[in-house]
Amino acid sequence: MEQTNDLSFQKFIRGIILVGFTLLLFKLILSGNITNFIAPRMLPFVYFATGIFLIMGILQIWRSDSKKDLDIFCDCGLDHNQKSSPIKSLIIYCLFLFPIFTGFLFPDVILDSSVVAKRGINLASANASVEQKQASSNGGNEAVSEATDSTTSDSSQPKSLDELYLEGLLNSDKIEVTDAEYSKIISSVETNLDKFVGKEIELTGFVYREPDYQLDQFAVSRFTVSCCVADVQVMGTLATGEIAKQLKNDEWVKVTGIIEKGERNGQTLPSIQIKNLEKIEAPSDPYIYIY
Structure with a gap:
């Protein structure tokens, strides 16, 4: 029974951690400060991760209340009754809880000098x-230069987008x-x-x-x-x-x-x-x- 309670508590803590990360991401997204940490093109991945964290967190919390032996024991032949050290578990979970607390407690800082x-x-x-x-192309540059000269001498040759962009800046x-x-x-x-x-x-x-x-x-x-x-x-x-x-x-x-x-x-x-x-x-x- 003690082992069952220990596993249920660990599932509950894992669920809380996942929900905590979800809330932290929600805070950054709603405040707009998420772009202080990632480029806008990465936002779809953040939205996806936020949804997954929320679903997994809810499932972990819900499963922590389950009393079925099937959730705790299996027929793999290994002994699952060994107790984990409370101090070791505390240190491991604190590693995940620390960024959540600091994310909520400390203001978002923009990079400076x-x-x-x-x-x-x-x-x-x-x-x-x-x-x-x-330096790396050496003799290849001569060939490129010759090709460029022949290209520029032909007025009918269409200009590249880079050339047109450069002309626009110069003009x-x-x-x-x-x-x-x-x-x-x-x-x-x-x-x-x-x-x-x-x-x-x-x-x-x-x-x-x-x-x-x-x-x-x-x-x-x-x-x-x-x-x-x-x-x-x-x-x-x-x-x-x-x-x-x-x-x-x-x-x-x-x-x-x-x-x-x-x-x-x-x-x-x-x-x-x-x-x-x-x-x-x-x-x-x-x-x-x-x-």
């Missing part, structure tokens, strides 16, 4: 990838970097920097400075998320101007300026000469989602 200081900031991702491709009076196209625009500027020098650009982000930055220099930074905050990366664009001396880390700004060539650690990268800077409130959803 302290994370950047640990993970580092990426100021020239596109340039780096291009250089790696060039615009001012490049406005939106959240939806943030990665695409920044990558286009980095890989075609010579063409963009002198163009006006406007972008938003939070202020971040590396310890060796000049006083009039900072990075207009954004967190990029592919799946969840576990894979978060930081993209930044250098900006220079006297007004930068008045800024502190984590302040959100809208920067308008002229694209110039900058250099850091021996690598050429885009830099913005600030024409106008406006402090703004942090957006409700501060992340850039990469698909």
